[in-house]
Amino acid sequence: MAEKVQVCFGGLGGQGIVLMGTVLGAAAVKQGFWAAGSNSYGAQARGSACRAEVVVSSQPVDFPRVIRPDLLVILSQEAYRKFLPELGKEGLVIYDSPGVKPEQESCVVHLGVQGTELALETLGSAQAANMVFLGVLSGLTRLVSLDSLLEAAREGVPQKFQDMNRRALEKGFSLGSEAREKFQKQGNRWLERFSLEGPVSL
Amino acid sequence: MAEKVQVCFGGLGGQGIVLMGTVLGAAAVKQGFWAAGSNSYGAQARGSACRAEVVVSSQPVDFPRVIRPDLLVILSQEAYRKFLPELGKEGLVIYDSPGVKPEQESCVVHLGVQGTELALETLGSAQAANMVFLGVLSGLTRLVSLDSLLEAAREGVPQKFQDMNRRALEKGFSLGSEAREKFQKQGNRWLERFSLEGPVSL
């Protein structure tokens, strides 16, 4: 069990990267954790690289930026190249397949998910890919629960997107959970690194 | 012979007090003296008290403000009351008569001149009184010469006033000279305090 998990999301402006960070942070807070998040600013509307990061912790966060990410969620090749070197040795990468082509699978654990395609095909919009990946993150690591994600994703979002987001999160969660089982069956215990001790009460 | 003479002009806004200072300073510079002058600022157009001061010196002026006036030229009662206490014990007051009524004639030398009346009557404008008094100052003390005053008064003044100013200065000068003679006949040598040694050449 970790005290603090550092997550980075990377992709292109327009892919909803910033929102992923916000929803993850808000979900964590709903569960009583502490969270701190930042993101690259101002590039949302254009096609350039975009990054969001969240520190989730069972204690108040001292330094609110990611110092070394434990977990990357990557939605574009450019982001992959840029952020992978930062990842800790025991880190985990969740990436959008086949849009992102992993390059150094050896060093860290990679999990490819066809998030964009899935979103397009089953939800009708590539825009929902970000929520699919948040669901995967939750299903796989249990860093935050699906429920808190669902709640967080509802806030400040127009009604018409709420339903789509819910379905995307659920879909992702079940994909993530499948992968979690698989990993666990392999006897992999490192997944525990990504779930937190219960929040300290102050 | 003095090294430095400190002169103050006092009156009401609109009486041309500031110009008196400027012309005296400029005249002194024309003769090779050093001069520094300041004046109360901003009240010109209204009826409130107005003051101009000039330090004339045969050497560069260290402190450019009047510390203790040697000579007052006073055109209003208010100015008289306000500035007289500043005057040195051996000082000289030239005042506009009968507009100004001297109060403590005993302590310092007073010279009343009917400058305003004279200006009005012989020059047709009370505005010329200031030049009459500058002429008096020159005739009496020889601090600066009539010629340099005439030259200084010509500069930056519209043609139509030039002639009036010249006549006013000349008129004043002859009045001042008369007084000078009278004083000198009385054996008064203190008038020398108001004329300067030749300018130092640098």
Place this chain on the structure above:
Amino acid sequence: MARTHRPRLNREGCKLCQMCRYLCPDLAIRLEESGGFMAIDLRYCKGCGVCAAFCPEGVIEMVREDMGEAPPKKRPRKAVARRD
């Protein structure tokens, strides 16, 4: 410049049109309702001559301040500087 002239209003010819009152920049002229005449308060008058210039009846005249005569006691003037 101190005031050199002051207005003198000849009540005889005055038609009480109040033009002088409306145009006095110093609110120095009132219609004295009781007496039915225009009254100039010289404490406020700056001697600008506007009232005289605009009186349609020509009954206001600007006269020279008598240098000798003591001016009406002025209320204290606030010290104000130009040129903010």
Place this chain on the structure above:
Amino acid sequence: MARTHRPRLNREGCKLCQMCRYLCPDLAIRLEESGGFMAIDLRYCKGCGVCAAFCPEGVIEMVREDMGEAPPKKRPRKAVARRD
């Protein structure tokens, strides 16, 4: 957002009216004088679809970028930040 669609111009029906050229916000369309046809330089095209929307002949069609196919080599983009 990366470009998801690109314009495809059918030279057949094109009347060379140049509306697409005048309205392309990225100066990506030229009249190729030599050949007498409209040419779209996809290196500059951002896939906005304005040309297609305004072509009076309807000969420009927006087609999905083939995710697989390598995009035309872009010239280096200057890094610029919004929000001065």
Place this chain on the structure above:
Amino acid sequence: MELKGAELEQVKNLLKPGDYYLSGNEAAAEGAIACGCDFYAGYPITPSSEIMERMAQRLPELGRCFVQMEDEIGSISAVIGASWAGARAMTATSGPGFSLMMEGLGYAVFTETPLVVMDIQRAGPCTGQATRVGAGDIMQAKWGMHGDVQVIALSPWSVQEMYELGIQAFNMAEKYRVPVVLLGEEAIGHLRERIRIPERVPIIRRDRSKDRPPFGTEEPAGIPPMPAFGEGAHLLVTGSTHDPWGVRRTEDPEVHQRLVERINRKILARREEICRTEEYFLQDAEEAVIAYGFTARSALYAVRRLREKGRRVGLLRLQTLWPFPEQAVDTLSRRVKRILVPEMNLGQVLGEVQKVARCQVQAYNQVNGEIIHPEAILESMERRG
């Protein structure tokens, strides 16, 4: 801040108490609202615009007043006008807009108008790098106006503090009749963190008595009462030199000296009451870091790592930047051998530390639009150790 006296009230919070995940800018807006801010005038500028956007949403909901002005000069002017009409008024901006507000801010100081300006600093000078972080407006907040003035300036280091200092800024402004500048930074304004919204918040309201003059006191450091327009006080408000009742006195040396001294003294005489600092690991420290804003987060992280390595190093965190907490720095400088001042500028607080410190003072300056990483402070300390 000591919150005592009759003016203090506890009011119920308008946001449901509990934990939220907000950005610093959102939190600052909520703090202001909680503390009764009922007038906002502003002009958009990155990275402060979220404050304005939240205000545009929330104030009208609460029946309060929001206006987007034509520029920042209009904004500060409207804020001053509203404050005299009785509002708890604020604006928010960033460097370029803050520069435009200097004349208005000086007016507010000289007329003792309570108001809050949130300056969310970005990487200057000039338009610089508009979306990136800096802390280059510290000196400007105090010295950007012509003539001798005092303001209060606060530096939050977390989203929670954006909220809390948002509250305190209003209370201080009202208590001392002075503009308060919240010197935020892009990195805090855009940071999201968990924050706790309390049940109740303390509110200090200005003294509105009409029986005493609104611009002068017997005591040389006094704070006069401030009635509002429309209350029959026949207020005379002017940015020219004025007597205690507001009458212009632009040629009287004494009136000027007394007024200028009082508006300075009323803050400086209360320096200790106003200034807030925090100490970390300083009891036995031989060397110290003095930091503020986001940099203090980095510094604390670095100090913890150094402590782990056995270095006797501590942190003095400045929450108040103006008036400068001289006492705390002076005391510290007598206890430690050296002080490091890391800043996202070329050395602004550094100069203030130098003025009072009695030990060696070192600087770490970074002006690249990025936060100072803990590693950089660590390295700097180790290199010079």
Place this chain on the structure above:
Amino acid sequence: MELKGAELEQVKNLLKPGDYYLSGNEAAAEGAIACGCDFYAGYPITPSSEIMERMAQRLPELGRCFVQMEDEIGSISAVIGASWAGARAMTATSGPGFSLMMEGLGYAVFTETPLVVMDIQRAGPCTGQATRVGAGDIMQAKWGMHGDVQVIALSPWSVQEMYELGIQAFNMAEKYRVPVVLLGEEAIGHLRERIRIPERVPIIRRDRSKDRPPFGTEEPAGIPPMPAFGEGAHLLVTGSTHDPWGVRRTEDPEVHQRLVERINRKILARREEICRTEEYFLQDAEEAVIAYGFTARSALYAVRRLREKGRRVGLLRLQTLWPFPEQAVDTLSRRVKRILVPEMNLGQVLGEVQKVARCQVQAYNQVNGEIIHPEAILESMERRG
């Protein structure tokens, strides 16, 4: 200032050489004209308006350009635009207008635009006492802009120096590609004194080469050349962060750091070359006065009187205020036991002296709209003697 290099020229004076009796403001205008000032944009404000009025007369006579703008923001903007069109350009103002110019001045620093601002200080803060004297804008001249910048600021103490520093201001602006602020004071601007107009004046012209980038140099403290508009240089001028050719680079940390450091270093690295001070009676002094502007006249007078009484006291007169002449103050502070800093503000240069001085530093502050009388300094010295 060292006037060397190819850019230096001696040009014939446009005013007949000889002695004149001019006001400080007139002299400053004449100095500017003599040094080739060919563009003036301004907005009237007491006590600087005589500069503008003289320019309105003289520049068109000489076939040069004068414009009265709609406000001070317009003025500084037009001056910057003209400077890039090749002009030797200036404006003049006083406190309130100077406050409004802060954003523009920061732009000038960041784009390295040569220009001169004459700030004839009056009694602030705010509108204060508009016709009276003060020296309250010293800190503002350096710190009034957001972000980290450097300017050069000069303080004349006589009418002759209004003329000479009017010349020097232009030469420094052109040489270092930086705005130069002439920090005059009402008491000097309105003072009339005899001044000597020389036969020839030195003129430094900016380097207009087009072969090197106009916004960057290899050396970290370099000064790049500056071609003008209309010369085919395809200039890219921007107040956003830019590379050596002027291309906006608003997301690159290194470009920002390099640029901000260079515009600061190019001045600070030349501190000794730029700074001018004068010493009076300091050889054997045990105590000293540090003063500038009109106050230095009073101080010198007071020092002379004290010398007459046998006190070993001297004066360090600062002609340059920014960059601050640290070296001279440091050296002095090692030689004397105490330093008195009399100022027409609440202690602005004082703080800079405190930063470097190694002896006791005392202040004499007066903010009553009047000059500090020599008697007051005398008394202060005697009292604390």
Place this chain on the structure above:
Amino acid sequence: MARDMDAYLREEIQSTPFCPGCGHGILMGAILRAIDGLGLSMERMLFVSGIGCAAWIPSPHFKADTLHTLHGRAVAFATGAKLYNPELITVVVSGDGDLSSIGGNHLIHAARRNLDMTVICANNMIYGMTGGQVASTTPLGAQSSTTPSGNQEPPFDLCGLVAAAGATYVARYGVVQPLLLQRAIQRGLQNKGFSFIEALSPCPTQFGRRNRMGSAGEALKGLRDSLVSRKEASKMGKEALQGKVIYGEFVHG
């Protein structure tokens, strides 16, 4: 005895700082008479002014809340006060330089918003206070301390500008038309929206002297003779209108 309109004036301020014959004093009376005419309570009124001689019309003379602000900013200060407390009858009184030169932007934006306030511009076609520099209202060719060879820049038609910006009551009169001027001020005060009244108010000291207008009385007569009504003007040719000033209501309810 007493001053005219004494009930509206502060007792402790006995003299105006204006030069003898200054039009601003005449305007001051017209404003007070307009308030008196409408029976408005001074307790509900807020007077806001900028910097300049004209800005001294309400402050410190009027016995009401007065806010003497910064040069050019009166309208923006007033915007804040009015929006916060809509009960305040908000009147801005300031000079042509203050309102239309440095303050032009706030003026047009307040007009655009059609904020409920009345702006009275004392237009003396010059910067009086600072010594007679040219203004954006100075007629072509006129002398000023910064146009030694006569003004070369066309002046604003202030009423036209403010009307184009969106004001809902716009009128111009000379101070020599005291009753028309008073009526316009009253109509402006009654208009629920942005009202702009341009009062032509000669400055004998800085404008008159330089432009050989003679005494204050002569300057005012000169103004009177230059005024033509909108109606008259509509019948006059361009030539005939040379040197004339058109008065009247340009926008009204």
Place this chain on the structure above:
Amino acid sequence: MARDMDAYLREEIQSTPFCPGCGHGILMGAILRAIDGLGLSMERMLFVSGIGCAAWIPSPHFKADTLHTLHGRAVAFATGAKLYNPELITVVVSGDGDLSSIGGNHLIHAARRNLDMTVICANNMIYGMTGGQVASTTPLGAQSSTTPSGNQEPPFDLCGLVAAAGATYVARYGVVQPLLLQRAIQRGLQNKGFSFIEALSPCPTQFGRRNRMGSAGEALKGLRDSLVSRKEASKMGKEALQGKVIYGEFVHG
């Protein structure tokens, strides 16, 4: 291959920073074609802009002297450059917010002076760059990030305002009228005096999205459909003009 108008563009700047479909890009082309049409040499041209997306139209793209200034100050910077060197063909290109909100005062004063420069206002009725805040040109009722319940303030008629201030060439066209717009820019450049061209230039990202205008193409079509000529408008009733925008030349030689 190459870009259109490549000869007028800096080689080293290959891509504009505008969002896909941004009207500012269309305007950029129209400006270059106007210059090309008149055969003007870029060596003699100076482009000045403020801050905003629109201010990036000339800088850094145009291969000429470009001066990217401060928010709102472009016209004042241009005034200095033009007065000093009258040879410079001076063109200001900036946004509605930049020129008419914060920069409104410089705009009306330059128009008053009738300075020989051409000001092209890229009006997208919003603050594009900073994230879609309301502008002084935003239509009544429109959504923006600072008017969550729709804009309550009437917008400026920019052409009317600038004409009232004294400009001698004033025209408005939409970017969907590329040839008319180009002609107006050419006439502005040829006018020896102050020319103002308002180019309606939709912002799909910040205005379009919030106001449900659909894709960039749809937004532009919406604009096209709202345009009516001066002539047509003169025949239409107030009702019929609701939601319409009048194009044409409002002041010309």
